[in-house]
Amino acid sequence: MTDVLDIAVRHRLGDFTLVSSFTSDGRLTALFGSSGSGKTSLVNVIGGLIRPDSGHVRVDGETLVDTERGIFLPKHRRRIGYVFQEARLFPHLTVRQNLLFGHWFVPRPQRRPAELDKVLELLGIGHLLHRRPGALSGGEKQRVAIGRALLAQPRLLLMDEPLAALDEARKAEILPHIERLRDEVGIPIVYVSHALAEVARLATTVAVIENGRVAACGPTADILSRPDLAARPGAPEASSLLTAEVAGFDEAFGLARLTTPAGPLTIARGTLLQGQRIKIRILASDVMLSLDRLSEISALNVLSGSVAEIGERSGLGGSTVHLRVACGEAKLAARLTAKSVALLGLQPGKPVHAVIKSVSVEMP
Numbered sequence: 001m002t003d004v005l006d007i008a009v010r011h012r013l014g015d016f017t018l019v020s021s022f023t024s025d026g027r028l029t030a031l032f033g034s035s036g037s038g039k040t041s042l043v044n045v046i047g048g049l050i051r052p053d054s055g056h057v058r059v060d061g062e063t064l065v066d067t068e069r070g071i072f073l074p075k076h077r078r079r080i081g082y083v084f085q086e087a088r089l090f091p092h093l094t095v096r097q098n099l100l101f102g103h104w105f106v107p108r109p110q111r112r113p114a115e116l117d118k119v120l121e122l123l124g125i126g127h128l129l130h131r132r133p134g135a136l137s138g139g140e141k142q143r144v145a146i147g148r149a150l151l152a153q154p155r156l157l158l159m160d161e162p163l164a165a166l167d168e169a170r171k172a173e174i175l176p177h178i179e180r181l182r183d184e185v186g187i188p189i190v191y192v193s194h195a196l197a198e199v200a201r202l203a204t205t206v207a208v209i210e211n212g213r214v215a216a217c218g219p220t221a222d223i224l225s226r227p228d229l230a231a232r233p234g235a236p237e238a239s240s241l242l243t244a245e246v247a248g249f250d251e252a253f254g255l256a257r258l259t260t261p262a263g264p265l266t267i268a269r270g271t272l273l274q275g276q277r278i279k280i281r282i283l284a285s286d287v288m289l290s291l292d293r294l295s296e297i298s299a300l301n302v303l304s305g306s307v308a309e310i311g312e313r314s315g316l317g318g319s320t321v322h323l324r325v326a327c328g329e330a331k332l333a334a335r336l337t338a339k340s341v342a343l344l345g346l347q348p349g350k351p352v353h354a355v356i357k358s359v360s361v362e363m364p
């Protein structure tokens with residue numbers, strides 16, 4: 001299978017050098033990293049705003065840049081859609097005119113007339129068509145901006161911190177639309193973010209960018225739980241990301257029972273429905289390990305497994321250790337003190353029980 005993205009570039013920007021290479025076969029690849037790590041520079045290389053000193057950029061098997069072969073497809077011929085932090089709509093045009101602006105860039109024979117209706121439905125913006133941007137909320141503006149980019153029928157969508165300027169309520173409103181875009185439209189997405197919750201919820205693949213380099217790239221659940229990445233200074237809290245299905249309810253206590261690859265879990269019921277598939281996230285710091293199968297404890301979830309990996313000591317004074325525990329078909333990330341690891345004599349292969357409080361299971 002051809003990679004969706006195949007990038008290997010080197011480019012100097014003043015004192016900063018971008019030396020990034022990674023491949024991704026994911027539908028939504030997140031470029032995740034702290035401010036100044038080089039995410040936007042990488043996006044600009046993909047979009048054609050930066051001509052790299054050397055390297056190549058391939059999207060779906062098509063070469064956009066290959067310095068050795070003298071290939072540099074100009075920006076306007078790349079068919080790449082952009083969505084930025086601010087929607088950048090034309091204020092004097094209606095939503096409909098803004099949307100169709102994207103369509104005009106598609107050569108007439110390739111325009112698909114049904115596309116507008118599909119995009120309106122996908123993004124839930126059909127009722128806004130006659131408004132001007134001044135009369136839209138931030139979230140609505142962003143959905144129109146995404147629609148405009150989609151109507152240009154791009155081969156790739158670059159989304160650079162598209163939710164960063166929105167409050168939590170507007171973010172929550174737009175996230176399901178981005179999920180549908182990822183799952184139902186065949187256009188690959190490169191998504192820049194430094195918000196871990198967004199990345200956990202949306203990304204199929206994550207490339208961690210550090211100081212102009214790709215420190216790691218792989219499936220989201222693997223990257224977020226890796227002990228070696230979690231141990232780096234400034235790294236976000238490690239977590240386990242699992243897909244789960246709602247198997248039933250404990251109505252008397254307002255709980256939902258989930259089937260997950262790590263084993264059965266109980267969480268607060270919320271608005272879940274029987275049979276619903278959801279994503280859950282458990283922070284490594286919310287997982288306790290025990291050698292015995294504890295019975296008289298308040299935590300409702302005790303999963304049996306064995307230690308799969310133990311990371312290096314990290315944190316101030318080397319007090320912390322990140323581990324992964326193989327439970328069922330999943331690996332759970334756990335963060336313990338180095339002292340606990342020593343006291344329990346933890347080592348790869350050792351059977352353990354992972355204890356998780358129901359209230360610590362989040363739905364990103």
Ligand SMILES: Nc1ncnc2c1ncn2[C@@H]1O[C@H](COP(=O)(O)OP(=O)(O)OP(=O)(O)O)[C@@H](O)[C@H]1O
Nearest residue numbers: 013014015016033034035036037038039040041042
């Ligand atoms: N034209 C330029 N000349 C010199 N240095 C540059 C230039 N463009 C970017 N840089 C430097 O390159 C580094 C990476 O910048 P970039 O904008 O790609 O990071 P980022 O990860 O997108 O950051 P943020 O999340 O804050 O947007 C920064 O140190 C920046 O100062």
